[in-house]
Amino acid sequence: MNHPAQLAALRKPVPAELLAALESIFEDRFSTSQAMREHHGRDESSYDPMLPDAVVFAQTTEEVAQAVKLCHLHEVPIIPYGTGTSLEGHILALRGGVTIDLSQMNQVLAVHAEDQTATVQAGVTRKQLNQEIRDTGLFFPIDPGADASLGGMAATRASGTNAVRYGTMRENTLALTVVTSDGRIIKTGTRAKKSSAGYDLTRVFVGSEGTLGIITEVTVRIYPQPEAVSAAVCSFPTTADAVNAVIQTIQMGVPIARVEFLDEKSVHSINAHDKLNLPEKPLLLFEFHGSERGVEEQAQTVQEIAAEFNAIGFEWATRPEDRTRLWAARHNAYFAMLQMRPGGRAISTDCCVPISRLAECILDTKADCEKNEIIHAIIGHVGDGNFHVLMMVDPNDPADIAKAEGVNARMVARAISMDGTCTGEHGVGLHKMDFLIQEHGEEAIATMRLLKHALDPKNIMNPGKIIQW
Amino acid sequence: MNHPAQLAALRKPVPAELLAALESIFEDRFSTSQAMREHHGRDESSYDPMLPDAVVFAQTTEEVAQAVKLCHLHEVPIIPYGTGTSLEGHILALRGGVTIDLSQMNQVLAVHAEDQTATVQAGVTRKQLNQEIRDTGLFFPIDPGADASLGGMAATRASGTNAVRYGTMRENTLALTVVTSDGRIIKTGTRAKKSSAGYDLTRVFVGSEGTLGIITEVTVRIYPQPEAVSAAVCSFPTTADAVNAVIQTIQMGVPIARVEFLDEKSVHSINAHDKLNLPEKPLLLFEFHGSERGVEEQAQTVQEIAAEFNAIGFEWATRPEDRTRLWAARHNAYFAMLQMRPGGRAISTDCCVPISRLAECILDTKADCEKNEIIHAIIGHVGDGNFHVLMMVDPNDPADIAKAEGVNARMVARAISMDGTCTGEHGVGLHKMDFLIQEHGEEAIATMRLLKHALDPKNIMNPGKIIQW
Numbered sequence: 001m002n003h004p005a006q007l008a009a010l011r012k013p014v015p016a017e018l019l020a021a022l023e024s025i026f027e028d029r030f031s032t033s034q035a036m037r038e039h040h041g042r043d044e045s046s047y048d049p050m051l052p053d054a055v056v057f058a059q060t061t062e063e064v065a066q067a068v069k070l071c072h073l074h075e076v077p078i079i080p081y082g083t084g085t086s087l088e089g090h091i092l093a094l095r096g097g098v099t100i101d102l103s104q105m106n107q108v109l110a111v112h113a114e115d116q117t118a119t120v121q122a123g124v125t126r127k128q129l130n131q132e133i134r135d136t137g138l139f140f141p142i143d144p145g146a147d148a149s150l151g152g153m154a155a156t157r158a159s160g161t162n163a164v165r166y167g168t169m170r171e172n173t174l175a176l177t178v179v180t181s182d183g184r185i186i187k188t189g190t191r192a193k194k195s196s197a198g199y200d201l202t203r204v205f206v207g208s209e210g211t212l213g214i215i216t217e218v219t220v221r222i223y224p225q226p227e228a229v230s231a232a233v234c235s236f237p238t239t240a241d242a243v244n245a246v247i248q249t250i251q252m253g254v255p256i257a258r259v260e261f262l263d264e265k266s267v268h269s270i271n272a273h274d275k276l277n278l279p280e281k282p283l284l285l286f287e288f289h290g291s292e293r294g295v296e297e298q299a300q301t302v303q304e305i306a307a308e309f310n311a312i313g314f315e316w317a318t319r320p321e322d323r324t325r326l327w328a329a330r331h332n333a334y335f336a337m338l339q340m341r342p343g344g345r346a347i348s349t350d351c352c353v354p355i356s357r358l359a360e361c362i363l364d365t366k367a368d369c370e371k372n373e374i375i376h377a378i379i380g381h382v383g384d385g386n387f388h389v390l391m392m393v394d395p396n397d398p399a400d401i402a403k404a405e406g407v408n409a410r411m412v413a414r415a416i417s418m419d420g421t422c423t424g425e426h427g428v429g430l431h432k433m434d435f436l437i438q439e440h441g442e443e444a445i446a447t448m449r450l451l452k453h454a455l456d457p458k459n460i461m462n463p464g465k466i467i468q469w
Numbered sequence: 470m471n472h473p474a475q476l477a478a479l480r481k482p483v484p485a486e487l488l489a490a491l492e493s494i495f496e497d498r499f500s501t502s503q504a505m506r507e508h509h510g511r512d513e514s515s516y517d518p519m520l521p522d523a524v525v526f527a528q529t530t531e532e533v534a535q536a537v538k539l540c541h542l543h544e545v546p547i548i549p550y551g552t553g554t555s556l557e558g559h560i561l562a563l564r565g566g567v568t569i570d571l572s573q574m575n576q577v578l579a580v581h582a583e584d585q586t587a588t589v590q591a592g593v594t595r596k597q598l599n600q601e602i603r604d605t606g607l608f609f610p611i612d613p614g615a616d617a618s619l620g621g622m623a624a625t626r627a628s629g630t631n632a633v634r635y636g637t638m639r640e641n642t643l644a645l646t647v648v649t650s651d652g653r654i655i656k657t658g659t660r661a662k663k664s665s666a667g668y669d670l671t672r673v674f675v676g677s678e679g680t681l682g683i684i685t686e687v688t689v690r691i692y693p694q695p696e697a698v699s700a701a702v703c704s705f706p707t708t709a710d711a712v713n714a715v716i717q718t719i720q721m722g723v724p725i726a727r728v729e730f731l732d733e734k735s736v737h738s739i740n741a742h743d744k745l746n747l748p749e750k751p752l753l754l755f756e757f758h759g760s761e762r763g764v765e766e767q768a769q770t771v772q773e774i775a776a777e778f779n780a781i782g783f784e785w786a787t788r789p790e791d792r793t794r795l796w797a798a799r800h801n802a803y804f805a806m807l808q809m810r811p812g813g814r815a816i817s818t819d820c821c822v823p824i825s826r827l828a829e830c831i832l833d834t835k836a837d838c839e840k841n842e843i844i845h846a847i848i849g850h851v852g853d854g855n856f857h858v859l860m861m862v863d864p865n866d867p868a869d870i871a872k873a874e875g876v877n878a879r880m881v882a883r884a885i886s887m888d889g890t891c892t893g894e895h896g897v898g899l900h901k902m903d904f905l906i907q908e909h910g911e912e913a914i915a916t917m918r919l920l921k922h923a924l925d926p927k928n929i930m931n932p933g934k935i936i937q938w
Contacts, residue, residue, distance in 0.1 A: 115823035157665040186913040192821040193853045195890035196626040198905045199917045203672035224722030253693030352661040354584035384662045421664035444655040448668045454923030
């Protein structure tokens with residue numbers, strides 16, 4: 001039952017009574033139009049769209065609870081939708097049902113600057129939050145690239161470029177408001193920085209991809225804006241040199257804020273896209289946060305390490321505009337890389353390994369891409385042992401797609417054999433369900449299934465994702 | 470069914486067949502002797518002992534699984550036991566049953582220095598781990614005071630003095646091996662630093678206090694020993710001044726490694742116990758980790774902040790022996806404080822609040838102790854908003870005990886009203902079950918109960934703790 005086509009066969013008509021009830025609650029925020037359903041039936045993955053039967057736009061937790069109670073009564077699937085930027089098919093309506101769009105739940109509910117916490121509705125995006133708290137001298141560091149919603153980021157356990165210093169959504173979510181599968185509203189935690197008070201419901205829902213409940217509010221940690229920030233960029237003759245420089249930086253305990261790897265193909269793409277002229281070789285992009293002296297000290301240590309690994313140039317970017325330009329290019333990398341094969345479709349994947357195995361894992365994956373003549377690029381949050389492969393395929397050529405999926409499967413198997421994970425930050429969605437079993441083993445999956453059955457006994461919460469029923 | 474006496478009434482005789490089967494597996498590591506049962510029927514809480522019917526000493530995960538399978542078959546309670554240092558009645562055999570002592574599971578299984586991870590059997594203590602990894606240049610920072618086992622620390626979501634910088638067991642546990650209630654063996658994670666691969670089973674079991682499964686192996690993060698360490702000690706005219714100095718330090722983002730508050734009574738106790746002559750006023754004990762320059766810079770910033778809050782003296786302790794002496798005194802504080810009332814018994818409790826409310830919460834709790842004429846001391850991991858109250862009572866005077874429990878109940882209510890938690894690091898055990906409901910509300914407790922019922926349908930895993938069945 002893992003495949004969309006099989007699951008779609010389970011699709012049942014949604015009762016007219018349910019649709020009428022939803023319409024009476026949501027009025028003009030209820031839609032069954034083809035355009036609206038199409039918009040909500042796809043994400044950034046390479047899957048064909050699979051449309052929900054209806055879409056509602058909720059504005060409060062109570063509205064979500066009302067919608068869930070109705071769907072629960074009629075045993076109709078519910079899919080939460082934030083910004084639609086997931087990468088593994090998370091929000092496809094495999095069995096139809098009702099998509100609850102949370103983008104209008106966009107209120108920042110509370111900022112406790114003195115406690116370094118913020119509580120937001122699930123639809124608030126990370127950029128919006130940072131905009132709204134700018135004057136407090138604090139910032140929210142988690143940055144998965146896309147301007148995702150905090151609800152979506154919590155649901156996929158997102159991380160990104162700053163995770164090496166500030167952690168992921170796992171570490172930075174203090175509490176959630178969740179609507180359970182039967183429409184109850186629970187709060188999973190408090191604003192205390194730590195707690196030993198009972199089961200960790202917060203982390204049961206963080207990373208559950210909408211399959212156990214719907215996250216409607218998120219309380220996160222926010223951090224003092226560093227006194228000083230500087231960036232540096234540095235090329236290396238080989239991928240191994242670049243990655244080994246990172247490994248040594250981490251092993252020495254340098255509290256680096258960001259360190260991103262771009263292979264020569266990624267550099268080529270962003271040069272073209274952003275009109276830069278970086279050397280088209282493996283590249284590291286660093287960011288340092290701290291006091292003036294601390295930042296200087298970190299950069300100096302890293303420069304020395306880079307030199308040991310044959311670094312070609314080590315350029316500082318202390319001016320904010322230069323830093324911004326470099327990081328904007330990094331953030332555009334995904335779109336830049338899409339242009340490597342016009343008319344093609346991207347298959348994007350990620351994995352994460354213990355850092356000592358990172359160079360080997362990247363090199364073997366790269367060699368596999370080359371052997372299979374796949375147009376690809378590799379970028380990575382390498383300080384965490386996490387990297388991404390983007391493969392451009394011809395969407396009309398099944399053999400081409402199969403080749404890319406082969407590379408993906410072998411990359412995952414390689415990562416797992418290195419005591420790593422099948423996904424560092426994209427999540428499981430549809431695309432990695434088989435790999436999840438490979439990673440955890442049947443017994444652990446059986447325990448995950450006990451959780452799913454306990455919290456969603458009717459299998460209506462984003463069904464068909466993460467694990468098979 | 471929350472009270473020991475009621476639960477004990479549910480105690481059923483353990484089948485002779487089960488005892489015989491356990492004895493044939495564990496041989497001389499099986500015991501039903503009174504002395505052994507008494508040793509395992511108490512922790513550091515003020516509860517009277519409640520004895521298990523038998524004790525087995527497991528040496529491998531497989532042995533634990535065998536014992537659990539047998540208990541599962543006979544529906545007999547199982548209580549995991551590490552070092553017996555829990556504080557809230559976690560390991561009392563309320564309904565009898567079999568205690569599985571894990572102290573002989575004391576092998577460090579793997580140290581991956583290059584990845585900064587270590588995997589240990591659950592009975593390895595934090596001091597043992599630090600001893601065994603000393604030569605790698607790495608250390609395990611989590612320090613709850615007692616030389617607890619890592620299994621026990623994971624099970625109670627422990628933290629302690631270093632948490633302000635390095636996080637708690639929640640953040641530092643990468644993976645667990647767990648024996649489920651029906652005796653299956655699962656691995657909950659990998660050595661990858663981050664993962665979005667499915668439900669976060671690791672954090673389902675971290676903090677579950679043996680009520681969902683038995684943790685038999687723990688993989689934790691370890692950290693580079695800092696290049697430089699320094700400590701400082703500083704007194705303040707009032708508790709408010711001391712706590713406000715900490716609040717400002719945290720708000721400024723100083724990456725302090727430890728900051729401990731001791732009230733004047735705690736200082737008095739440790740002066741007597743450790744032959745020190747610290748001023749008997751509210752005191753802060755700081756530790757700084759970093760580069761030579763970084764440590765200096767942090768200490769200078771903190772000294773300036775302390776001065777703003779009327780600090781009396783700011784003494785450096787850069788010599789390792791001075792640092793060790795101060796921190797040893799801090800670690801002895803619990804035992805030192807026990808001597809405030811010879812023949813008395815200690816009721817120990819903790820809570821954790823958003824840091825902006827910390828001064829108020831401590832001051833109101835202190836005033837309540839004084840109003841009730843309770844011999845008490847307050848110490849705290851104040852950088853996290855977490856503090857402990859130790860109250861010395863006459864174990865033979867129910868009115869005295871009731872007074873202390875009244876202070877505890879009001880402290881918890883105060884913490885919860887401040888959006889804090891009923892326990893920052895002690896856990897729930899028996900003592901805080903009612904408060905857990907107060908904190909989370911019935912709906913969230915109902916969700917916790919779904920987890921318990923799903924993972925332990927026979928209610929044999931440390932029954933009667935955390936939540937009522």
